Amino acid sequence: MNTDSSSASAAQAPAVTAGAIQVHPSTCAIGAELRNVSLAQASRDAALAAEIRALLVKHKVLFFRGQELTRAEHVAFARQFGELEDHPVAGSDPEHPGLVRIYKSPDAPNDRYENGWHSDATWREKPPFGCVLRCVECPPVGGDTMWANMVLAYEKLPQQIKEKIAGLRARHSIEATFGAAMPIEKRLALKAQFPDAEHPVVRTHPDTGEKILFVNAFATHFTNFHTPDNVRYGQDYTQGGSALLQYLINQAAIPEYQVRWRWQPGDVVMWDNRSTQHYAVMDYPPCHRKMERAGIRGEATW
Numbered sequence: 001m002n003t004d005s006s007s008a009s010a011a012q013a014p015a016v017t018a019g020a021i022q023v024h025p026s027t028c029a030i031g032a033e034l035r036n037v038s039l040a041q042a043s044r045d046a047a048l049a050a051e052i053r054a055l056l057v058k059h060k061v062l063f064f065r066g067q068e069l070t071r072a073e074h075v076a077f078a079r080q081f082g083e084l085e086d087h088p089v090a091g092s093d094p095e096h097p098g099l100v101r102i103y104k105s106p107d108a109p110n111d112r113y114e115n116g117w118h119s120d121a122t123w124r125e126k127p128p129f130g131c132v133l134r135c136v137e138c139p140p141v142g143g144d145t146m147w148a149n150m151v152l153a154y155e156k157l158p159q160q161i162k163e164k165i166a167g168l169r170a171r172h173s174i175e176a177t178f179g180a181a182m183p184i185e186k187r188l189a190l191k192a193q194f195p196d197a198e199h200p201v202v203r204t205h206p207d208t209g210e211k212i213l214f215v216n217a218f219a220t221h222f223t224n225f226h227t228p229d230n231v232r233y234g235q236d237y238t239q240g241g242s243a244l245l246q247y248l249i250n251q252a253a254i255p256e257y258q259v260r261w262r263w264q265p266g267d268v269v270m271w272d273n274r275s276t277q278h279y280a281v282m283d284y285p286p287c288h289r290k291m292e293r294a295g296i297r298g299e300a301t302w
Contacts, residue, residue, distance in 0.1 A: 023055060030149040030276070031259035032059040039064060039268055042080065043073045049080035052270070056130065057207050060276050061147045063261060064268040069134060071096045071292070074268075078132040078294035085128065085295050087121070088194065089178045093292070100293045106286035116217030117148065117252035117277045120295060123174035123218050125197045128273045129298035133291055138263040142284030145269070146260045148252040148277045154202060154213040157251070168201040168225060170245065172218040198223055199301045201248065205275055206299060212275050214301070215248050252277040274298065 022035040034055065042048040056062050069077070075096045078084055084098025093099040120128050133145075154162075173179075175191040182190065201222070203214035225241035251257070261269060271278065273295075 021051065021055070023059075025059070026061075026063065026259045029152055029257050029259070030059065030147060031061040031063065031261075033063040033065070035065070037064065039067050039069050039077050040073045043069075043076035046080065049077070053081060056270060056272055060149055060151075061259060061269065061271040064270075065264065066266045067134070067268045068266065069268065071099055074132065074134055074292065075099055075294055078296055082129055082296040082298075085121075085297050087295070088174070088190065098294055100295065102291040102293060104284075104289040106288070115279065115282050117249065117279050118217040119150075119214070119277050120273050122172040122199060122214075122216060123177070123194060123197055126300050127197075127199070127298050129296045130271055130273045131293055131295050132268060132270045133293045135263045135265055135267045136290040136292060137265060138289050138291075139284040139287035142281070142287070143289045144260050144262050144281045144283075146258050146279045146281065147271055148254075148257045148279075149275070150213045150252065150257075150277055151205070151210045151275050152257050153251040153254070154211045156254075156257075157213070161247075162202075164244070165201045165248065169198050169223045170201050170215050170219040171221055171223050172197045172199060172216075173220050174218070176220050177218055196220070203274065203301050210275070213248060213251060215245060216252065216277050217249065219245060219249065221245065252279075 021037045024033040024035065026032055032055065034052070037048070037052070042052060052062065071093060075084065075098060078098070086092050086098055087100045090100045090102060093101055120131055157165075173191075173196045174194045175187055175196070179187040179190045199214055201213070201215055203212040204210070205212055222241045222245060225244070261267075
């Protein structure tokens with residue numbers, strides 16, 4: 001899926017104007033490119049930021065080309081939507097707390113978890129509301145990022161699956177992902193600082209009331225998967241629960257739910273972390289790829 005706009009069908013779709021902003025839908029499922037908008041201006045204009053927020057909730061991922069944005073403006077724009085959070089493993093810019101540096105180079109090891117479909121930091125009790133990612137440097141080709149609409153993923157599930165997962169909860173872990181490659185002392189310290197979080201498998205979007213399939217690569221297992229026979233006869237249904245969890249996680253990989261973005265320096269993408277998952281395509285070594293991300297604190301999922 002080529003996304004200079006992002007898809008052929010979307011490129012033919014007429015732009016919709018929201019105020020002065022031009023809105024170009026990217027696919028039928030998810031995403032829109034916003035033109036005629038300055039994020040530097042939005043970093044100090046609450047009304048413009050509110051307009052962008054409404055479009056974010058509607059389209060779930062927003063794309064901005066050619067933004068001349070300083071780090072201070074990047075942080076200020078993200079703060080229009082809430083307080084920012086650091087990442088315990090990825091490094092932040094020392095002069096701009098909350099601005100996480102995701103730098104890849106030929107002499108640095110690849111991130112082991114970047115190639116899994118995920119929502120950011122669902123191992124927190126309050127996962128992020130959203131994220132603002134800016135491209136500083138990227139390969140001439142490769143290094144795209146994809147997003148999936150997890151509202152649509154839930155909507156398209158078979159009815160019997162919806163009934164089976166209604167009320168289920170899942171455990172999300174930083175220890176089992178970022179911590180897995182650490183020495184045991186560091187891994188246990190990381191878990192002590194960030195104990196596993198528990199979230200509903202089907203989350204309700206706090207703004208729209210939509211149902212969201214809310215499991216991803218950070219989810220390790222269901223915490224309340226059982227059947228009447230399991231209780232009555234003491235049978236082990238662990239394997240069945242694992243198979244169901246993997247089936248649900250795999251829904252993000254369905255192309256009809258996705259959009260794919262080809263980065264250029266100066267691009268900014270903002271996504272609703274509650275209703276989407278994303279996947280950074282690691283197909284570009286030995287090139288450099290430098291991205292900076294501001295994660296915005298969210299609310300509890302209970």
